[in-house]
């Protein structure tokens with residue numbers, strides 16, 4: 119049992135190390151490969167083509183194992199409104215969009231204009247429409263205060279994927295809480311580097327006091343549940 123877990127862990131760490139150690143990630147090269155090799159209109163084909171690209175090139179997209187955890191969370195939460203911080207080339211956006219319930223919407227935030235533009239094209243190639251998603255080409259700090267203008271006055275976020283800058287996670291989470299944008303039964307998925315767990319220390323410290331239901335879902339994935347009694351210390355794990 120331990121050998122299987124250890125092998126999976128080593129594979130994931132190796133995958134991340136390869137991404138970091140090899141040549142620089144090239145958004146345009148990822149886009150061209152996926153655009154020309156996938157079947158247009160088929161989200162699963164687009165995702166498989168991303169995975170194929172990542173086997174031989176550096177990539178910042180979630181790896182398939184992380185993607186499966188994300189799928190499980192999206193299926194369980196069945197969110198009507200999702201916020202993603204860190205669109206990059208659109209891999210995780212497509213993973214989320216293909217599992218949203220009817221009427222579900224994704225707002226995805228990307229500060230790099232070229233990535234945002236190329237991601238938008240790939241999300242459209244996968245067959246999704248602008249009624250289902252919107253890319254905000256801004257930093258998370260700029261986008262979050264203006265989110266209610268995109269969500270509508272009473273809408274709340276049922277699921278948030280943070281895969282942008284771990285140094286920004288705590289500030290963004292506090293801002294989202296202060297603005298009352300999290301749904302009481304919502305869920306936050308945080309992607310962190312297994313090689314750099316320290317980047318999450320401030321966030322984990324904040325979540326410990328008061329106790330907050332946070333659990334590790336995979337070596338690089340934490341799940342945080344936004345119960346409404348989060349701040350009175352009654353619920354925790």
Ligand SMILES: C[S@@+](CC[C@H](N)C(=O)[O-])C[C@H]1O[C@@H](n2cnc3c(N)ncnc32)[C@H](O)[C@@H]1O
Pocket residue numbers: 178179180203204205206207208209210211227228229230233256257258259281282283286
């Ligand atoms: C790891 S990649 C995201 C990968 C994506 N979730 C996927 O699986 O395809 C991180 C992205 O976050 C963007 N980013 C970094 N800091 C940001 C910030 N403060 N606000 C918005 N985007 C940011 C980077 O430009 C980069 O494209």
